[in-house]
Amino acid sequence: MIDSKRLESIVSEAGRIAHDLWPGAGNVVRSWEKEPNSPVCEADLAVDAFLKRELGALLPAAGWLSEETADDPSRLERDLIWLVDPVDGTRDFIRGRPGWAVSVALISSGRPLIGMLAAPARGENWSAVAGQGAWRNGERLRSSTRSEFPGSRVPAHALPKTDADLVMVDQPNSIALRIAMVAADEADLVATLRWGFEWDIAAAGMIAREAGAAISDAFGNKLDYNKRDPRAFGVLASAPAIHGAAVERLAARAAQLTA
Numbered sequence: 631m632i633d634s635k636r637l638e639s640i641v642s643e644a645g646r647i648a649h650d651l652w653p654g655a656g657n658v659v660r661s662w663e664k665e666p667n668s669p670v671c672e673a674d675l676a677v678d679a680f681l682k683r684e685l686g687a688l689l690p691a692a693g694w695l696s697e698e699t700a701d702d703p704s705r706l707e708r709d710l711i712w713l714v715d716p717v718d719g720t721r722d723f724i725r726g727r728p729g730w731a732v733s734v735a736l737i738s739s740g741r742p743l744i745g746m747l748a749a750p751a752r753g754e755n756w757s758a759v760a761g762q763g764a765w766r767n768g769e770r771l772r773s774s775t776r777s778e779f780p781g782s783r784v785p786a787h788a789l790p791k792t793d794a795d796l797v798m799v800d801q802p803n804s805i806a807l808r809i810a811m812v813a814a815d816e817a818d819l820v821a822t823l824r825w826g827f828e829w830d831i832a833a834a835g836m837i838a839r840e841a842g843a844a845i846s847d848a849f850g851n852k853l854d855y856n857k858r859d860p861r862a863f864g865v866l867a868s869a870p871a872i873h874g875a876a877v878e879r880l881a882a883r884a885a886q887l888t889a
Contacts, residue, residue, distance in 0.1 A: 632689060632736070634759070638746065640684045642755060644732045645748030647680055648673045648717055654726035654751055661724045669720050674698050677716035677732060685712050685734070692736065695860060697829050711737045711856045713832040719804030728752045729802025735832035737855045745836030747806055756810055756837050764813055764840035773843035774818040774868070779875035782818035782868075785811055793879070809834035809867045813841035819868040819876055823848055823883055828860040835867065844870040848884040850877035863888055
């Protein structure tokens with residue numbers, strides 16, 4: 631049985647390490663591009679190294695998959711695996727904005743068991759355990775229960791004309807925090823139409839699901855984890871009653887982008 635209090639402490643400490651390097655707190659952080667349009671900074675690497683060491687000691691039997699670590703195919707032989715994004719929302723982090731989080735999930739047989747987010751720049755700690763609900767700063771979360779698709783709140787800076795019937799709300803750079811907004815009833819719908827990685831969505835997806843939200847890929851299919859190719863096309867988190875309408879709204883666009 632995993633020591634959940636120890637895990638919470640580890641994730642919280644990872645958030646502190648990142649916050650101590652965050653430009654929004656007056657610090658200077660080194661950053662560069664891993665590849666075009668893919669920024670990384672020293673906080674990503676510091677948090678990754680800390681979590682790899684501490685989570686490995688906490689649960690030695692678990693494999694490891696992280697955005698900032700070279701993939702080790704031996705993870706596929708493990709029933710348990712840690713999925714980690716050391717700093718989700720690196721662009722906001724580098725710019726001194728608060729829309730970033732440390733994301734940690736524990737997966738068993740392709741399904742999330744535990745999901746945690748530390749967002750110290752926002753003063754938030756999020757967590758969920760399978761079958762035990764989702765929490766933010768000690769308060770139980772209840773997801774959006776919106777029943778009508780038009781008027782749904784979506785974290786966005788802009789919307790295409792085809793989605794003009796939706797309502798924009800604040801959009802953090804971190805996709806994990808956007809998904810968590812659905813869990814906290816601060817948004818009704820979050821959707822992406824691009825290939826994304828498991829570490830981006832595992833923890834937040836778990837939190838949203840335990841809060842009562844529906845979560846899938848862009849086509850409405852369930853999300854699996856610890857796959858050989860650790861990607862899925864899009865993520866869709868929403869109030870359960872509008873999930874079908876959201877899939878229908880996105881269907882033609884998703885099909886075109888994956889053709």
